[in-house]
Amino acid sequence: MLKQPTPETAPLVRKRVSDPLPVQILLIGLMLLFFIGFIFLPLGLVFAQAFQKGWSVYLESITESYALEAVKLTLTTVAIVVPLNAFFGVTAAWAITKFNFAGKAALKTLLDLPFAVSPVIAGLIFVLLVGSRTPFGSWLGEHGIKIIFSTPGIVIATLFVTFPFVVRELIPLMEAQGRDEEEAALTLGARGWQIVGKITLPNISWGLLYGMILCGARSIGEFGAVSVVSGHIRGQTNTVPLHVEILYSEYNFAASFAVASILVFLALLTVALKVSMEKKFQKNSSHH
Amino acid sequence: MGIELKNITKKFGGYTAIDDISLNVASGELVALLGPSGCGKTTLLRIIAGLELPDGGKIILEDKDTTNLPPREKNVGFVFQHYALFRRMTVFENVAFGLKVLPRKARPSGTEIRDRVEHLLKMVQMEWALKRYPSQLSGGQRQRIALARALAVNPKVLLLDEPFSALDAKVRQELRRWVRKLHDDIHVTSIFVTHDQEEALELADRIVVINKGRIEQQGTPQEVYDHPANAFVYNFLGNVNVFHGRVHNGKVTLGSHRVDAPDEFKNTEEKASQAFVRPHEIGISRIRSSEADLEGTIQEVRLMGGQIGLNLECEGFEHPIEAEIPRDLYINLQLSRGDKVFVSLNRVKVFTGDYAI
Amino acid sequence: MGLFQTKRRNILPGFGLSMGYTVFYLSAIVIVPLSMIFFNTFPMGWDPFVHAVTAPRVLASYRLSFSTALFAALFDAVAGLLTAWVLVRYRFPGKQFLDALVDLPFALPTAVAGICFATLYSPMGWLGATLTKWNITIINSATGIVIALVFIGFPFVVRTIQPVLEEVEQEIEEAAHCLGATRWQTFRKILLPHLFPALLTGSTLAFARGIGEYGSVIFIAGNLPMKTEIAPLMIMSKLDQFDYAGASAVALVLLLISFSMLLALNAIQEWQQKEYR
Numbered sequence: 050m051l052k053q054p055t056p057e058t059a060p061l062v063r064k065r066v067s068d069p070l071p072v073q074i075l076l077i078g079l080m081l082l083f084f085i086g087f088i089f090l091p092l093g094l095v096f097a098q099a100f101q102k103g104w105s106v107y108l109e110s111i112t113e114s115y116a117l118e119a120v121k122l123t124l125t126t127v128a129i130v131v132p133l134n135a136f137f138g139v140t141a142a143w144a145i146t147k148f149n150f151a152g153k154a155a156l157k158t159l160l161d162l163p164f165a166v167s168p169v170i171a172g173l174i175f176v177l178l179v180g181s182r183t184p185f186g187s188w189l190g191e192h193g194i195k196i197i198f199s200t201p202g203i204v205i206a207t208l209f210v211t212f213p214f215v216v217r218e219l220i221p222l223m224e225a226q227g228r229d230e231e232e233a234a235l236t237l238g239a240r241g242w243q244i245v246g247k248i249t250l251p252n253i254s255w256g257l258l259y260g261m262i263l264c265g266a267r268s269i270g271e272f273g274a275v276s277v278v279s280g281h282i283r284g285q286t287n288t289v290p291l292h293v294e295i296l297y298s299e300y301n302f303a304a305s306f307a308v309a310s311i312l313v314f315l316a317l318l319t320v321a322l323k324v325s326m327e328k329k330f331q332k333n334s335s336h337h
Numbered sequence: 338m339g340i341e342l343k344n345i346t347k348k349f350g351g352y353t354a355i356d357d358i359s360l361n362v363a364s365g366e367l368v369a370l371l372g373p374s375g376c377g378k379t380t381l382l383r384i385i386a387g388l389e390l391p392d393g394g395k396i397i398l399e400d401k402d403t404t405n406l407p408p409r410e411k412n413v414g415f416v417f418q419h420y421a422l423f424r425r426m427t428v429f430e431n432v433a434f435g436l437k438v439l440p441r442k443a444r445p446s447g448t449e450i451r452d453r454v455e456h457l458l459k460m461v462q463m464e465w466a467l468k469r470y471p472s473q474l475s476g477g478q479r480q481r482i483a484l485a486r487a488l489a490v491n492p493k494v495l496l497l498d499e500p501f502s503a504l505d506a507k508v509r510q511e512l513r514r515w516v517r518k519l520h521d522d523i524h525v526t527s528i529f530v531t532h533d534q535e536e537a538l539e540l541a542d543r544i545v546v547i548n549k550g551r552i553e554q555q556g557t558p559q560e561v562y563d564h565p566a567n568a569f570v571y572n573f574l575g576n577v578n579v580f581h582g583r584v585h586n587g588k589v590t591l592g593s594h595r596v597d598a599p600d601e602f603k604n605t606e607e608k609a610s611q612a613f614v615r616p617h618e619i620g621i622s623r624i625r626s627s628e629a630d631l632e633g634t635i636q637e638v639r640l641m642g643g644q645i646g647l648n649l650e651c652e653g654f655e656h657p658i659e660a661e662i663p664r665d666l667y668i669n670l671q672l673s674r675g676d677k678v679f680v681s682l683n684r685v686k687v688f689t690g691d692y693a694i
Numbered sequence: 695m696g697l698f699q700t701k702r703r704n705i706l707p708g709f710g711l712s713m714g715y716t717v718f719y720l721s722a723i724v725i726v727p728l729s730m731i732f733f734n735t736f737p738m739g740w741d742p743f744v745h746a747v748t749a750p751r752v753l754a755s756y757r758l759s760f761s762t763a764l765f766a767a768l769f770d771a772v773a774g775l776l777t778a779w780v781l782v783r784y785r786f787p788g789k790q791f792l793d794a795l796v797d798l799p800f801a802l803p804t805a806v807a808g809i810c811f812a813t814l815y816s817p818m819g820w821l822g823a824t825l826t827k828w829n830i831t832i833i834n835s836a837t838g839i840v841i842a843l844v845f846i847g848f849p850f851v852v853r854t855i856q857p858v859l860e861e862v863e864q865e866i867e868e869a870a871h872c873l874g875a876t877r878w879q880t881f882r883k884i885l886l887p888h889l890f891p892a893l894l895t896g897s898t899l900a901f902a903r904g905i906g907e908y909g910s911v912i913f914i915a916g917n918l919p920m921k922t923e924i925a926p927l928m929i930m931s932k933l934d935q936f937d938y939a940g941a942s943a944v945a946l947v948l949l950l951i952s953f954s955m956l957l958a959l960n961a962i963q964e965w966q967q968k969e970y971r
Contacts (some may be wrong), residue, residue: 090821137715156720167906167907173941232705270803271803306813316801316806320797
């Protein structure tokens with residue numbers, strides 16, 4: 050039976066029915082064990098391996114020219130991919146959430162498609178589309194345009210893989226916000242671009258940024274798709290994750306993990322940003 | 338003429354939301370569109386604003402055909418049910434929005450905008466809230482800002498969609514009176530939509546009762562309340578007792594009783610009818626005052642502020658009859674549950690034909 | 695009135711423009727490239743197609759990808775439910791930190807995860823050294839693949855269950871309690887059925903992701919033909935031999951599996967919405 054709270058002990062806030070302490074300790078312990086094995090050990094390992102030969106080797110590994118070229122290529126890719134997918138995300142979310150049309154559900158499913166495709170297949174399809182052995186690819190080659198085994202190939206494959214991130218964040222957000230504010234702006238005499246610029250974009254800014262961060266994180270880290278289209282040419286078509294792979298397969302573990310540690314740092318940063326932005330989200334939504 | 342609607346029709350898929358509605362609103366008039374939810378009143382309002390397009394018909398605002406104009410060019414002020422304030426803008430920016438998006442040539446200067454916004458905020462008694470964000474305001478305050486924002490562009494007509502529905506009872510009362518006063522001051526042609534008959538009766542110059550996409554009746558609150566055109570209107574404007582029966586040669590059956598029908602039914606053949614009596618038009622007394630009085634037993638007594646509600650079980654009637662009597666009378670008669678009383682039905686209103694309600 | 699004074703069907707502006715761009719971009723980046731799989735498989739003809747996708751090495755890779763993804767998803771279902779439960783229900787220091795780290799597998803490049811697990815379980819690694827003493831080999835085995843996939847799929851389960859668990863009404867549980875149910879009965883009869891659709895959704899997502907996963911697996915798998923070659927690796931090696939048709943045939947089967955998972959997931963979610971509305 051439940052204990053009746055007496056007036057002196059009656060809590061002001063009702064406490065949730067809770068598990069007995071031993072159960073709590075057991076379950077928390079099990080979870081910690083999982084986290085140690087699957088999160089903390091791998092993370093610790095990266096830094097232990099990265100610094101096994103000391104600071105100087107670490108610094109050298111991350112500043113040698115091939116590493117820097119890889120960072121440059123990765124950043125270039127991110128700089129192209131994120132804005133393109135963000136622009137698409139806003140456009141598609143606008144079309145989907147502000148209008149009614151037949152086939153909306155099907156369109157939404159199509160937007161998620163890249164998530165269901167193996168990264169290797171994501172690379173493969175672009176090899177099949179514009180690779181040098183395909184009709185279109187050889188035509189491009191004759192005109193001096195090379196896509197596969199060069200930067201454009203890496204960019205398109207990454208575009209495909211990170212395609213849904215922004216639009217997926219925006220659709221539920223904009224659906225929840227409805228069309229009222231845009232309609233209000235319309236009755237007050239605003240034009241299309243004024244509505245988008247002054248009402249819609251400010252309203253979705255956090256969701257947009259959030260989606261862009263997820264998109265960026267995946268662009269930096271994408272391996273399988275990029276691996277297929279890159280050709281692994283050092284100093285030219287090697288992104289940071291590919292560089293990590295090459296160093297690793299050459300048994301240059303210290304250097305490999307040193308470069309990997311940068312990626313780990315970025316991943317932790319992404320997670321931290323995600324958490325702080327989610328708090329912001331909640332703050333905002335509790336106001337309305 | 339402020340607003341002229343000619344044969345407006347609107348369908349959503351196979352569903353007819355507006356069925357050939359024509360309506361005139363005089364300049365400076367305050368009109369209520371009253372009806373149950375889903376009757377099409379909000380759709381009609383959105384059509385006037387240009388937020389929906391009619392499938393047929395014409396909308397003429399101040400003698401100009403605006404049927405196919407985009408909302409931007411209609412110059413109407415629209416107050417949304419949930420206010421639709423711009424959440425990322427301050428109160429000042431919200432109210433100034435309509436002026437700031439004007440084309441450069443027509444746009445007032447910065448100081449003019451500031452003066453106008455401050456004037457409007459003063460008018461809605463919100464000048465202190467200039468720098469607040471909508472999330473920092475209460476429902477009633479947001480409503481005032483929404484009103485100020487709509488008025489900022491000097492609209493030809495002001496449209497309000499269920500303007501008080503999201504407010505709690507006390508604020509609703511206050512704001513209602515205040516809006517009436519505001520309208521008397523600025524006299525902008527206004528239409529508001531409501532499902533609350535009290536609100537319509539108290540606020541409007543004229544009430545348009547809408548049901549299933551059609552106008553049932555229009556007139557002053559007094560006319561509509563005292564002379565409802567049909568059973569629907571009667572039923573929708575306040576509490577009512579309904580008696581299903583038959584009318585024949587000047588007599589109408591109420592339950593097992595037959596009473597005199599209103600004059601217009603003097604020579605009708607026998608027809609199915611519905612008779613209506615408002616609870617406050619039922620007389621209660623300890624002594625029989627006429628032949629037609631019913632005998633009833635008080636089943637339930639409800640305290641309703643100044644009035645007392647009674648549920649009366651009357652012989653020959655399937656359902657209890659609801660009556661409302663002044664508190665004084667209740668005390669004088671020393672009524673209590675189980676007492677036998679005489680019940681007189683005054684001002685019985687009879688409609689024939691089957692009217693689904 | 696001009697000829698083209700047709701009625702505007704939408705009040706908000708930009709439908710044609712935004713819809714047009716959406717369809718164009720979707721086609722250019724997703725639909726047209728994906729359709730290349732079909733265009734490269736069809737000219738093969740039926741028999742060569744069947745031959746390509748039923749070659750013993752290919753079949754073995756499908757079996758391996760399928761079974762390891764399944765095991766990993768099941769493990770994630772348990773670990774994810776446990777983690778979601780602890781994170782939602784209990785209060786302890788460091789909770790928010792652990793909660794944030796749940797997303798790490800989403801954020802960490804798969805190649806980094808791959809080399810981490812490969813090194814951790816190598817015969818000289820932190821865990822591998824001890825396990826080797828006990829004669830347990832993780833690296834170059836299906837177990838290793840499962841471990842990598844557990845890591846990858848973990849956040850899917852936690853993040854799907856968490857919101858549902860947070861929304862479970864306290865009253866429901868209290869009511870069950872007042873009716874005399876024990877904690878365990880309440881969990882099994884009230885909470886678990888309530889959480890089940892989310893659990894299924896999360897595990898299916900983890901499973902679908904596991905089937906296609908590449909980066910985190912190849913380092914620990916060792917890629918031994920017939921033993922630890924996953925399906926995506928088969929595509930990779932066919933590509934390396936410029937066998938485009940073969941690669942697309944293998945990919946087509948993999949895609950069909952993934953898409954049917956996606957459809958099944960949609961069906962689950964629809965059923966879930968009907969059930970709890």
